[in-house]
Amino acid sequence: xxxxxxxxxxxxxxxxxxxxxxxxxxxxxxxxxxxxxxxxxxxxxxxxxxxxxxxxxxxxxxxxxxxxxxxxxxxxxxxxxxxxxxxxxxxxxxxxxxxxxxxxxxxxxxxxxxxxxxxxxxxxxxxxxxxxxxxxxxxxxxxxxxxxxxxxxxxxxxxxxxxxxxxxxxxxxxxxxxxxxxxxxxxxxxxxxxxxxxxxxx
Numbered sequence: 001x002x003x004x005x006x007x008x009x010x011x012x013x014x015x016x017x018x019x020x021x022x023x024x025x026x027x028x029x030x031x032x033x034x035x036x037x038x039x040x041x042x043x044x045x046x047x048x049x050x051x052x053x054x055x056x057x058x059x060x061x062x063x064x065x066x067x068x069x070x071x072x073x074x075x076x077x078x079x080x081x082x083x084x085x086x087x088x089x090x091x092x093x094x095x096x097x098x099x100x101x102x103x104x105x106x107x108x109x110x111x112x113x114x115x116x117x118x119x120x121x122x123x124x125x126x127x128x129x130x131x132x133x134x135x136x137x138x139x140x141x142x143x144x145x146x147x148x149x150x151x152x153x154x155x156x157x158x159x160x161x162x163x164x165x166x167x168x169x170x171x172x173x174x175x176x177x178x179x180x181x182x183x184x185x186x187x188x189x190x191x192x193x194x195x196x197x198x199x200x201x202x
Contacts, residue, residue, distance in 0.1 A: 077110065086121060086199055088114050092148065092191035101147035103155060111152065114195055115159035123197035127168045128153040133187035134174040146171025152193045
């Protein structure tokens with residue numbers, strides 16, 4: 001294992017005005033970041049600017065929604081996790097042939113993995129939304145995106161086999177792009193099906 005050695009170079013001015021340097025063999029931290037036992041600024045607890053005005057109250061505390069995004073190296077699949085939801089986005093080429101709403105044989109494993117996560121989260125409400133790029137007519141994109149969302153919903157329903165699950169299925173066509181549509185690479189990101197469901201509270 002290679003060890004990284006940190007050195008600090010300290011410049012000094014000689015009598016002739018020419019800088020000389022030597023290396024300090026002990027590791028150091030950036031100036032100003034050294035640990036200190038005392039607060040850098042003395043705070044006056046009686047300062048009126050630190051107090052709420054008469055009659056004022058603090059807002060209710062809330063947990064901010066933090067989003068974690070993981071995308072596989074090929075960009076074919078993306079997972080977004082927040083405090084409330086889990087969302088999978090699968091590019092259309094992973095699931096379908098060009099301009100088709102028939103699921104490919106390779107799509108089964110990916111949909112099955114998402115179904116396993118739905119079971120793990122005990123989700124009973126699932127949104128399946130289809131999207132296309134901006135090529136072709138908007139009307140065709142609307143129909144194709146809905147057909148693709150329907151196909152993914154049907155496959156999930158078969159995998160889950162749970163009558164307590166409710167699906168919300170929609171096709172948005174070229175609406176709500178996640179990339180610019182300026183290049184084929186960005187249009188490929190926009191051709192997708194998103195599966196979203198609530199995260200378990202446990």
